Amino acid sequence: HNNRPYVDNIILIGLMGAGKTTIGKLLANSMGKIFIDSDHEIQRRTGVDIPLIFEFEGEAGFRKREVEVLQDVARLSNIVLATGGGAVLREENRELLRKSGTVIYLRVPVNELKRRTRFDKNRPLLQTANPQARLVELFNQRDPLYQQTAHIILDSGRQSVRVLVQTLIKKL
Numbered sequence: 001h002n003n004r005p006y007v008d009n010i011i012l013i014g015l016m017g018a019g020k021t022t023i024g025k026l027l028a029n030s031m032g033k034i035f036i037d038s039d040h041e042i043q044r045r046t047g048v049d050i051p052l053i054f055e056f057e058g059e060a061g062f063r064k065r066e067v068e069v070l071q072d073v074a075r076l077s078n079i080v081l082a083t084g085g086g087a088v089l090r091e092e093n094r095e096l097l098r099k100s101g102t103v104i105y106l107r108v109p110v111n112e113l114k115r116r117t118r119f120d121k122n123r124p125l126l127q128t129a130n131p132q133a134r135l136v137e138l139f140n141q142r143d144p145l146y147q148q149t150a151h152i153i154l155d156s157g158r159q160s161v162r163v164l165v166q167t168l169i170k171k172l
């Protein structure tokens with residue numbers, strides 16, 4: 001997990017419920033950086049929410065929009081970027097993220113993710129008969145991708161958000 005790029009961006013990756021947005025906001029605040037959430041940016045540009053994009057354009061349509069947004073925001077500097085959980089699925093995104101900032105994988109045990117995403121209506125990928133099983137599937141599929149994309153892996157299941165942010169600041 002070496003070869004960190006010489007840029008001042010911090011990029012958070014991990015599954016739904018890992019805390020990318022919550023931790024990202026706090027981290028940006030304490031480091032004097034600008035916080036950007038790629039899902040929010042997609043919603044801002046389209047004027048509709050993520051579930052509606054999935055409904056009308058499918059996951060494939062959403063992924064196209066996600067690539068566009070990632071390419072645009074990756075050009076900025078001094079940002080903390082919270083990505084969507086599926087950002088690492090495309091090789092081109094993984095490459096882009098790694099060269100655009102220090103990539104941090106917020107690694108949370110799948111049981112904790114299940115707890116945090118219960119009753120979640122804003123995540124189309126979890127709107128299935130068995131969201132918990134789906135989450136396990138996604139974890140198994142993506143955990144290796146997050147690990148290979150990250151410069152830093154932060155085990156983030158247990159500690160409070162404040163402690164996690166402090167730990168991160170020390171590692172950066």
Ligand code: S3P
Pocket residue numbers: 014015016017020039050083084085086087122123124125
């Ligand atoms: C997705 C995660 C979501 C959002 C979309 C797809 C995924 O972001 O991008 O629903 O593939 O894991 P969060 O990780 O912020 O929930």
